[in-house]
Amino acid sequence: MSDYKIKFYKCDCNVIHEEIVNMVKGKMPPEENLYNLAELFKAFGDTTRMRILWALAESEMCVCDIAVLSNMTVSAISHQLRVLKQARLVKYRKDGKIVYYSLDDEHILSSTMG
Amino acid sequence: MSDYKIKFYKCDCNVIHEEIVNMVKGKMPPEENLYNLAELFKAFGDTTRMRILWALAESEMCVCDIAVLSNMTVSAISHQLRVLKQARLVKYRKDGKIVYYSLDDEHILSSTMG
């Protein structure tokens, strides 16, 4: 009875509903999945990136165009495009010295952003 | 010809495709909408909050239970629940000294999180 608490020594409270906690624990996805999903949402969680994505939903655009549209520096846009690229939300193609960005997976975006 | 550039003096580049920029600009949602949408995604963009939401998708839980499940302090969980509450993703009911949290809008969550 007193060693009941000891199972949860890392928490600063008593378990109120052990059955529910165990049931829910059994249904939780692996930590890595939670992390990856949160990272994906994080990519959408910034006004600048949201603006870029919305713009690219209309048309492929080069970095300079996106900067003008956003009224921000090319450098700032380039940094954010890297984040979006790492999240696989945008892809790019090069044409000479110009780099054109577009949505990477139109399917994910159209179902997520409506 | 030279005053063409001057329209975009706030950017450190030349407009490559003015037509596209203007077309896209006309289709962009108001800044406030972009901001609000980004804020919503931001609420999902943290592993701790994602874990809480996933847990609450299984069952209503009290703060202490969530802390045990998450292996985090009650205080940390309470702070994050406040963020989720402000984003209207969770709601709560009080029963004595225990506060039970649950998903606020099952519809939004089920369509967003699958």
Added chain:
DNA sequence: ATAACATATGAACAAATATTCATATGTTAA
């Protein structure tokens, strides 16, 4: 080759955020 340009990138800085710690509030039990 050199200059001009589009973009990328690393470092520095500023701002936002997550967690901890101490403490406050409100409820139940003694």
Added chain:
DNA sequence: TTAACATATGAATATTTGTTCATATGTTAT
């Protein structure tokens, strides 16, 4: 009423993140 408890909250701290600045890379035009 006092003690124990569940939760909330403000301040402090540590970490993360967004932007700027300087500079690098690679391409085109001269």
